[in-house]
Amino acid sequence: MACNWPSLTAFMACSTQWRVVPEITGGMAAVATTLVFIGMDYTAVDATLRRLNSPAHVFEDILAMEEAALPILNEVE
Template structure:
């Protein structure tokens, strides 16, 4: 399994103000992904380390409900992160 090359963005990302705290929290958790080696030089993204993410959320004083939003974003990101080149 190989990690796919990043895609060029199709359009500018717009985030509704109500979703901004969840987006910022997701970015703050970006160093908390669980990743394992898969095959010859490939990676498999397993998901976020929830214990570490909860600590991040506490540290940034994230509003309640943000953890649920992060899990939704995680589910959307995993198939993209685990795409295989060609």
């Protein structure tokens, strides 16, 4: 699993680069607001990967992790 370490550390370094939108329920009364994760900000991810001198395959790994993470991040409790 050591071969995945660069991808994991890069993904963690990008952990603040999620794009989110608010979802308001309850109509005009705005009973509740939740955040819906729509994906990562690829411009910021690219900048982070460049700063980390990450190999090219790391971006593809981050895309795979993003795809796996989105359903979990958007689970309704």
